[in-house]
Amino acid sequence: MIKYILKRLILMLFTLFVVITLCFMLIRALPSSPPEGSSLAQSQMILERWEALGYNKPLLVQFGIYLKNIFTRFDFGTSWKISKTQPALELLVGRLTPTVLVNLYALLLSIPVGIALGILAAIKKNKWQDHLISTLVMFFVSVPSYIYAFLVQYFLFFKLGWFPQTIYSLSDAGGWFTGKMLYSMALPVLALSFGQIAGLCRFTRAELTEALTSDYMLLARAKGLTRAHATTRHALKNAMVPILPMIISSFIGILGGSLVIESIFSIPGVGQLYVQSVQQRDYDVFMLNSIFYTLTGLLAGIVVDISYGFIDPRIKMGER
Amino acid sequence: MLNIPKEKFELAEDTDRIRHSPPPARHVGYFADAWTRFRKNKASITASVIIVGIILFSLLTPLFVRGEKVGGLDSYYSKKGPYLSSGLNIPFFDGGKSRSFNARGLLHIYGISLGACDGDGTGNVSIKEISDTYKTVLTPTYKVIGSYEGGRYKARIDTYAEVGFVYMQLTREEYANIAAWQDQNNVRVLYPLIASNQFNPDINDANYWYRADTSSKNQPIDLNGNPIKLSENTRLAENYERDAEGNLVYAKRVGGGDGEALRVRVLYRNYYIYQNGAPPSFILGTDSQGYDLALRLSEGIRLSLFISVTVSLINFLIGAVYGAIEGYFGGLPDLILERIADVLACVPFIVVATLFQLHLSERLGKIPSLLFAFVLTGWIAVASRVRTQFYRFKRQEYVLSARTLGASDARIMLKHIFPNALGTIVTSSVLIIPTVILNESMLSFLGIVNLGSSDTTSLGTLLSEASNIWTNYPHLMIIPALVISLLMICFNLFGNGLRDALNPSLRGVE
Numbered sequence: 141m142i143k144y145i146l147k148r149l150i151l152m153l154f155t156l157f158v159v160i161t162l163c164f165m166l167i168r169a170l171p172s173s174p175p176e177g178s179s180l181a182q183s184q185m186i187l188e189r190w191e192a193l194g195y196n197k198p199l200l201v202q203f204g205i206y207l208k209n210i211f212t213r214f215d216f217g218t219s220w221k222i223s224k225t226q227p228a229l230e231l232l233v234g235r236l237t238p239t240v241l242v243n244l245y246a247l248l249l250s251i252p253v254g255i256a257l258g259i260l261a262a263i264k265k266n267k268w269q270d271h272l273i274s275t276l277v278m279f280f281v282s283v284p285s286y287i288y289a290f291l292v293q294y295f296l297f298f299k300l301g302w303f304p305q306t307i308y309s310l311s312d313a314g315g316w317f318t319g320k321m322l323y324s325m326a327l328p329v330l331a332l333s334f335g336q337i338a339g340l341c342r343f344t345r346a347e348l349t350e351a352l353t354s355d356y357m358l359l360a361r362a363k364g365l366t367r368a369h370a371t372t373r374h375a376l377k378n379a380m381v382p383i384l385p386m387i388i389s390s391f392i393g394i395l396g397g398s399l400v401i402e403s404i405f406s407i408p409g410v411g412q413l414y415v416q417s418v419q420q421r422d423y424d425v426f427m428l429n430s431i432f433y434t435l436t437g438l439l440a441g442i443v444v445d446i447s448y449g450f451i452d453p454r455i456k457m458g459e460r
Numbered sequence: 461m462l463n464i465p466k467e468k469f470e471l472a473e474d475t476d477r478i479r480h481s482p483p484p485a486r487h488v489g490y491f492a493d494a495w496t497r498f499r500k501n502k503a504s505i506t507a508s509v510i511i512v513g514i515i516l517f518s519l520l521t522p523l524f525v526r527g528e529k530v531g532g533l534d535s536y537y538s539k540k541g542p543y544l545s546s547g548l549n550i551p552f553f554d555g556g557k558s559r560s561f562n563a564r565g566l567l568h569i570y571g572i573s574l575g576a577c578d579g580d581g582t583g584n585v586s587i588k589e590i591s592d593t594y595k596t597v598l599t600p601t602y603k604v605i606g607s608y609e610g611g612r613y614k615a616r617i618d619t620y621a622e623v624g625f626v627y628m629q630l631t632r633e634e635y636a637n638i639a640a641w642q643d644q645n646n647v648r649v650l651y652p653l654i655a656s657n658q659f660n661p662d663i664n665d666a667n668y669w670y671r672a673d674t675s676s677k678n679q680p681i682d683l684n685g686n687p688i689k690l691s692e693n694t695r696l697a698e699n700y701e702r703d704a705e706g707n708l709v710y711a712k713r714v715g716g717g718d719g720e721a722l723r724v725r726v727l728y729r730n731y732y733i734y735q736n737g738a739p740p741s742f743i744l745g746t747d748s749q750g751y752d753l754a755l756r757l758s759e760g761i762r763l764s765l766f767i768s769v770t771v772s773l774i775n776f777l778i779g780a781v782y783g784a785i786e787g788y789f790g791g792l793p794d795l796i797l798e799r800i801a802d803v804l805a806c807v808p809f810i811v812v813a814t815l816f817q818l819h820l821s822e823r824l825g826k827i828p829s830l831l832f833a834f835v836l837t838g839w840i841a842v843a844s845r846v847r848t849q850f851y852r853f854k855r856q857e858y859v860l861s862a863r864t865l866g867a868s869d870a871r872i873m874l875k876h877i878f879p880n881a882l883g884t885i886v887t888s889s890v891l892i893i894p895t896v897i898l899n900e901s902m903l904s905f906l907g908i909v910n911l912g913s914s915d916t917t918s919l920g921t922l923l924s925e926a927s928n929i930w931t932n933y934p935h936l937m938i939i940p941a942l943v944i945s946l947l948m949i950c951f952n953l954f955g956n957g958l959r960d961a962l963n964p965s966l967r968g969v970e
Contacts, residue, residue: 155806162807166815278503282948284898286905286923287941290930298931399810400902404927415906418814426814433808441806 145446152438156431163430164203167423168195175221175420186220216431217424222416228428232413236395237316239402239409242325243394246332251387254337258344262379263371265349273341280338286400289331293404296327303327328405332398336390340383347382351375381455385447389440396436494883497961504957507950514947518761525755534750536623536728539933541745543620553743555620560612563690564679568667569617571680572624574696575651575669576727580708586693620740623728625651625666629721635711638726641734649730652708653723655701666725670696745935748925757940760919763911764947767827767918768896771834776889778835779842784873786843787850794847805840809899812836814908830909834896845888849881883962890958894951901944919944 172195174183190196194205209215216229223231261273296302303326351357352375360370395410402411410429417425448455488496498504543555561569570587577585630638635650642649656663659671661678672678673687680688682697701709711722733739744753782801786794813833820829853859854877862876897919903909904920905927912921922940930937 151802155803158803159807163811163815166819170818278953279949282894282952283945284901284948286902287945290937290941294931294934399906403906414810415908418818418908430808430811433811434806437808438806 141449144449145442148442148445152442155438156434159434160431161203163427164206165199167427167430168199168202170421170423172421172423175224216428219417219422219425221420221422222413222425228424231425232410232428232432235408235410235413238407239397239411240394241316241321242328242401242407242409243332243397244391245322245325245329246336247387247390247394249329250333250336250340253333254340255344255383257337258341259348259376261341261345262348262352265352270345274345277338277342277345280334281342283335284400285331285335285398286404288334289328289401289404292327292330296330328401328407331405332401340386343386344379344383347379348375351379354378381448381452384451385444388447389444392436392440392443396433490879490883494961498957501957501960503953504961507953507957510946510950511954514761514943514950515765518758518765521754521758525752534746536626536750537620537732537740537742537746538750539746539748539929539936540619540742541933541935543740543742543745555618555745556616557619558614558616560614562612564677566613566615567680567688567690567694567696568678569615569622570690570694571670571696572621572667575625575667576648578698586695587691621729625669625725626728626731627664627666628724628726628731629714630711630724631720632722635722635724638731638734642730647730647733649726649734650710651725651727652700652710653712653725655699657699659699669698669700671699744939747922747936748929748933753936753939756917756922757919757943759915760917760922760940761943761947763827763916764897764900764919765893767831767834767900768893770831771838771896772889772892774831774835775839775842775892776885778839779889780846780878780885782839783843783846784850784878787847788854788869788873788877790851790854798847801840801843804837807837809833809837810903810908813899813903817909826909826911830900830903830911834899838892838896842885842888842892845884846881849884850877853877853880883959887955887959887962890951891955894948894955897944897947897951919947 172190174186194202197205206217209217214229215227217227219226219228219231257273257277261270261277264270303323352371354375356378357370357375360374361367365373397409397411399411399415401407402409403415406412410432413425414429414433416422417429541555541557542553544553574585574587638649641647651669654660654663654666654669658674659681661668661672661674668678671681671683673681673685676687680696682688688694688696701712703709711724714721714723729739742752742754744757747753747756782797786797813830816829816833816836817826820832824832850873859872859876862872867876900909900911900918901920901923904911904918905924907924910921911918912925919940923937923944926933926936926940
């Protein structure tokens, strides 16, 4: 087990290194200029700092400096444009809270609903409940999340006027965990949830139907368990084996957030930072953001694989 | 054994030769078999029909849009709702919009129709009389007078007619052409200019043709200076410019020099008829720049489908070759190739797409660099499916026998294994199409890729253009969003049906 985890981690680090190298080369090869609208003295200063930081040296030397700064000072460069001369890492960490909050609420809403609907559909297989749920799931899985964003904005906000859309600053809401903040997050959370609920519901239904038709269920019924008892004690437990890792990985996935939802609802999160860094050509932030996205993706993959082993002792990791 | 007497037995065939019933003669091939299964799947058939419908729409719409001007920029008829030629008054396609007005606002809206009927400045047309002669701004489906609630009138107005009069600068030649055209066709385009005196509240707004009290919220007044009240018999007092002899002035030279430019006041709807030969007719309305939305939408669908189908085909080719080599040879080549694919698969798509846009879009163009970005990581999913299939089939007896007979590796891969794996590969390639459409629309929406230009656009670009103004003009958002959703749903249903048909053993597995 430990050997397997170590192997995976080493592979992950290798992948991360390759991706960082590629991204770094490609990003630094782009032409870069001081931010627009800054005074001559300011741009002169920035150019000189770039010179001092080695931004004008050959690419490989630059890459060496970059890696050295990461390992010695945990310095991922500086934001030159979005937030002037703030360390990029600080900027990114500051943007994490809103992203995590919105996505966490969405997950907390969609996990129970999605699994419950999935179980209902599986138990009532080929009855009208199943057909209704499966049809709806088909629609909700396919429709892109930004369309839900428009729909909830239009109907719940413009037509019914239920949710206030804007929070002007953190102090306006009184902190991250206030009722007002939660209230204002309702729309993006809803918009994110539709697709997640549908995806989870479909997955649960597929797994549970398979479990319900397996031989051990027949045995359980044959030895006299009621259908409800057999389903909860035997089928559900087995069906959860693939579902739980998926949920765990989506908890890691919430770090990455949703670019489109953040952009529609103007959530000052990681996704918005990414779009800003691309639009304003803030390359150090762009670079860090790319590393961050790669890392979350890699971690989610590893955690899924490892959690299989913890959740179901029958699965031995790393065996062929 | 039961004791059955011999005479109870009967011969099945009482002839000399025993004939077996021949085996069914018709040989059913793999795809014919799949087609029978696919046909039974109602959802997939419906989805395919809708997809074909959308494709036909995107191909045929350009043929039905008349003239070149119709598809072009038009600042007056921009962001308007669906509209079919006047006289039909089909609900929803009447270009109408419900708004609420106070009495003065409503009178101003009526004033546009009154002014259109009253071309000679006689000023004796009343609200009651205009509905027959000129299609009123207030669509006839809505009776306004009488539905007075709390000081405001709720009325449904024709947003195309609401544009009313506009000032334009024409050359002398154009002016003569229009004058000749309007006499010939009996459609009035040129209307008298408005005097710029104390009764004219806004010299740039060509719709204030009547006398208004500029000191009191531009309330229309009669010749004696008394405010005019809104009623069925209301007439407005004109405020047209007249020359020394008292004749109406239709055109005025602007600027110095040769004075080629003439300032005229035209009724835009009739000017549109003059230019295009027909009244405005936009089945889906117009977009933010005044392009025909149906035309834009068809361009968007074509581009989005082109990109997604191309990506799907390229992924199919690369994935099939790569996966076949991995799966067939196994061992070290498999390990190396698989690691490469693993690393590539870990690069986030959004980062790839951004980098490709930043690096290649100027050299190769936006669409090719987007294609490259999609292909770079897209083929991996196909390759891993092909690999699994090759692993599954390469140890089967028929492969072994083919090898014993001396078939080369290439022959075994192409002739023996590949056809068996084809179903899975085709399915996964088809299911790439909706993801590509989705990702393209997402990238365009975020502004990372911008595929919009005067002659082409994509579905995502249409959405992102609408994203800031859609609360006032919902059709700009709803129509492209509906098409994207339909495409996504239908391609998914179609792909699932294809999977069930081609691999019956996978049925129900999502």
